[in-house]
Amino acid sequence: MSRGPKGEDQGERVPLAHRVPDLGALELLLAVARHGSLGRAARELGITQPAASSRIRSMExxxxxxxxxxSPRGSxxxxxxxxxxxxxxxxxxxxxxFDVGTQALRGRRDSRLRVAASMTIAxxxxxxxxxxxxxxxxGTAVSLLAGNSATVAQQLLAGxxxxxxxxxxxxxxxxxxxxxxxxRLLVVVAPGHPWARRKRPLTAGELASEPLILREPGSGTRQVLDSALTGHGGLAEPLLELASTTAVKAAAVSGAGPAVLSELAVTEEVAARRLTEVPVEGVSMxxxxxxxxxxxxxxxxxARELLSLTQG
Structure with missing residues (x-):
């Protein structure tokens, strides 16, 4: 096979980046043309004159x-x-x-943020x-989809x-x-519920066998509770199964029955004695x-900035 002047096989394409000077070198050449001076061109671009000379020689x-x-009179x-x-x-x-276009793309990306969050966090x-x-x-417009943890995963995977x-x-x-x-998840009841007057903690078995007011399957709360009680007979048939933390909490406050909710969700109600926390032993939630x-x-x-705020 015949070979080219630099030893490449004829027909083999050398990558364009190896054959064409980089943008920095081309900008330097344009600056030399404008100023008629390598020194002034170097100053405009913020590099030293020796560096500019080296770059021109390399391009040549x-x-x-x-x-x-x-020459002494210039370049x-x-x-x-x-x-x-x-x-x-x-x-x-x-x-x-190209740069203007990519800046526009970044601006479009940075002008909106789509967040999906499970109910308690939302x-x-x-x-x-x-x-x-x-x-x-x-200037960033934020849209929020609140759903259970399974829904959040689906939204992310779908883009x-x-x-x-x-x-x-x-x-x-x-x-x-x-x-x-x-x-952590807490068992809570209205003050008039019999569990509110218990002198000892619930056992895991007692909690598992009691019909509870629960979030729907697929929620993070339900996943944790199901896992915690698997070794204790599993959850009894729910008393009520509701699709939001607020609905579960409202049902518990009304006295409908015991509920299991995030500590974040019931802090205010427990402090105001609208709900009573019932301790549970033998299980971690x-x-x-x-x-x-x-x-x-x-x-x-x-999205990265929001993530950093959550970790601050």
Whole structure:
């Protein structure tokens, strides 16, 4: 097979990046053309004159032609240099258009943030984080989808959310995540319920056998409770099964029956004695709160800033 002047096999294409000077070199050549001086061109670009001279020489070696004649009176483009400069101007203008376009894309991305959060986080933690984010990014429009942890995972995997928050036992499949806080589930009843007057904690078996007011399957609260009571006979048939933390709490306050809710959700009601916490022994209902995002797609832009606020 015949070979080219530099030893490449004829027909083998050398990558364009190896054959064309980089943008910095082309910008330097244009500056030399404007100023007629290598020194003034170097100052405009914020580099030293020796560095500028080295870059010009390197470009000349790469192209195989002399571009600049240097003399005590200044620097003048050769005929080849003038021609290369015309081509360089078009390349730099195209690069500037490319830069403007990518800035517009970043601006569009950074102008909105889509958040999916499970109910407890959406109601009791996210509002404070979003207020803090707004002070940093007043121009970012935030949309929030509140649902259970399974719904949050679905929204992220479908590309309908940029960042999610869940309360389950682990990171859902297909997602990466970071722990942003801790929580625990409490058994609560209205003050008139018999459990409110108990002198000793509930056993795990007693809790498992009692019909409770519960969140729906797929919620982080339900996942943690199901897991905690698996070794104690599992949950009894629910007394009520409701799709929001607020609804579960309202039913418990009304005296409908015992409920299991996040400590975050019932702090105010317990303090005001509208609900009574019932201790439980022999079972842990602690859980981690997590920020989650699609695997291998670490949050960027406003999603990254919101994530940093949750970890502050």
């Amino acid at each position: 070696r790469q192209l195989g032609v002399a571009l600049v004649d240097r 003048r483009l050769t005929d080849a240099g003038a021609l290369v400069t015309d081509w360089a101007r078009r390349v730099v203008e195209a690069a500037e258009a 109601e009791y933690l996210l509002p404070g984080w979003l207020i803090a984010l707004r002070s940093q990014r007043p 309908d959310a940029d960042l999610g928050f869940v309360e389950g036992l682990s990171v859902p499949e297909g997602l990466d995540g970071a722990v942003i806080g801790q929580d 602690d859980r981690s709160l997590r920020a989650v995002w699609p695997s291998s797609h670490r949050p960027t832009g406003p």
